[in-house]
Amino acid sequence: MATNRDHPEAGEDLTLDLLCLVEADSRESTPPIAVFGSFPCHPTVLGAGNLDISADLSGAFRRQLRAALGQNTWVALATGAGGDISTRHTRRAQDFIELERLGGVLAERARSLLLAGARPIQILPLALGNQSVALELKAPLSGDAVDAAQTSLTARRAELLRTGQTAEARTVETMLQGLAGTGRAHAAAEPHLLAPISVARLGQLDLVALPGEPYHQLGVEIRRDRRGPVLLLGYTNGYIGYIPTREAYASLDYEILVSPLAAGAGERLRDAATQLLASSIGGSK
Numbered sequence: 001m002a003t004n005r006d007h008p009e010a011g012e013d014l015t016l017d018l019l020c021l022v023e024a025d026s027r028e029s030t031p032p033i034a035v036f037g038s039f040p041c042h043p044t045v046l047g048a049g050n051l052d053i054s055a056d057l058s059g060a061f062r063r064q065l066r067a068a069l070g071q072n073t074w075v076a077l078a079t080g081a082g083g084d085i086s087t088r089h090t091r092r093a094q095d096f097i098e099l100e101r102l103g104g105v106l107a108e109r110a111r112s113l114l115l116a117g118a119r120p121i122q123i124l125p126l127a128l129g130n131q132s133v134a135l136e137l138k139a140p141l142s143g144d145a146v147d148a149a150q151t152s153l154t155a156r157r158a159e160l161l162r163t164g165q166t167a168e169a170r171t172v173e174t175m176l177q178g179l180a181g182t183g184r185a186h187a188a189a190e191p192h193l194l195a196p197i198s199v200a201r202l203g204q205l206d207l208v209a210l211p212g213e214p215y216h217q218l219g220v221e222i223r224r225d226r227r228g229p230v231l232l233l234g235y236t237n238g239y240i241g242y243i244p245t246r247e248a249y250a251s252l253d254y255e256i257l258v259s260p261l262a263a264g265a266g267e268r269l270r271d272a273a274t275q276l277l278a279s280s281i282g283g284s285k
Helices: 056-069 096-117 143-162 166-186 216-224 246-250 254-258 265-278
Strands: 017-021 034-039 074-079 126-136 192-202 205-209 230-233
Touching (some): 017 096, 034 096, 056 074, 056 096, 143 166, 205 265, 216 230
């Protein structure tokens, strides 16, 4: 369905998480009232040349899951920790036909999970927690470093296109785009950025909301020590950009170049979310 979009050889293990709401006295064959999903992937299939208004992958997923479950079922799909995950290396094209194919793959996975039997959980009472974390911002690259990288990457992209490696060439193109904006984006930045984190505990279910695009590994680590189910949501309570892992800063990937955050900020945000989940979150913090 999707891979690490800069390093597809990484072999990410992705999960589709679903919260399914049903009437308490309904039969097993009765369609659910609502399905709320979280999938760690950029919800984009269509290319930059598309001029039609579209909900892209999220919309295709919703259409096809509703067609399978019934038009009275409300369906939503959030983006989880997918800052470095996309369909770049798995899609066969960037048109509406391919959009429906991939939306169908994801919808069929959701349908099969629901048919297999969702695990019942008690979702009340509701408890909330909020915290703002100060994250260090990085210094911009020097002009000489940017020029050298642009020269090298331009030659590499030309060679990839010459040999028909279009997905790889697209990755290099995004790196060039990141280099073009990195100096302008961060030259006048403040030394820190406040990142709001929110958590909600609905009985056995935890929801974690982060204000940007966390890398997949950070989401895995937030969920790792929780005994119950966790739904992780990105793009929530504002937007601070890409939230990479510390290890990712060894590469000049697009996400690293355009992120305002210094190495280690992602782990700081991860730790704060984990601690907030582990604490008593009966009220605001």
